[in-house]
Amino acid sequence: MRARHHFHIDYLGHSVSATVQTGHTPVVEVLVDGKETGYARTHADGPTDVGIELPTDPPTPVTVRATPGPGGPRCLLVTEADGEPRVMAPRPY
Numbered sequence: 001m002r003a004r005h006h007f008h009i010d011y012l013g014h015s016v017s018a019t020v021q022t023g024h025t026p027v028v029e030v031l032v033d034g035k036e037t038g039y040a041r042t043h044a045d046g047p048t049d050v051g052i053e054l055p056t057d058p059p060t061p062v063t064v065r066a067t068p069g070p071g072g073p074r075c076l077l078v079t080e081a082d083g084e085p086r087v088m089a090p091r092p093y
Contacts, residue, residue, distance in 0.1 A: 003021070007020070011079075012060060014032055018088060026069075048067075049078075050066065062077055062079050063079075
């Protein structure tokens, strides 16, 4: 059975949202400021990294690390500058 889970974080003045669709083939979609900037499919419950850039000057590369399972999905925003993972809060839709 498929389910959609939404996550969000504000970072460097930009809105970063991720949707993790679980099921037979999990899918991760990433939006920055409402525009789709990343997409990935995975075939397991392990973490999937989706590399994106924030529209700063110069652009800031970051990674959204989505873990579809086991248990409930979760997402982290990982910056290349310090490598420190930031938890993306779940959002109901």
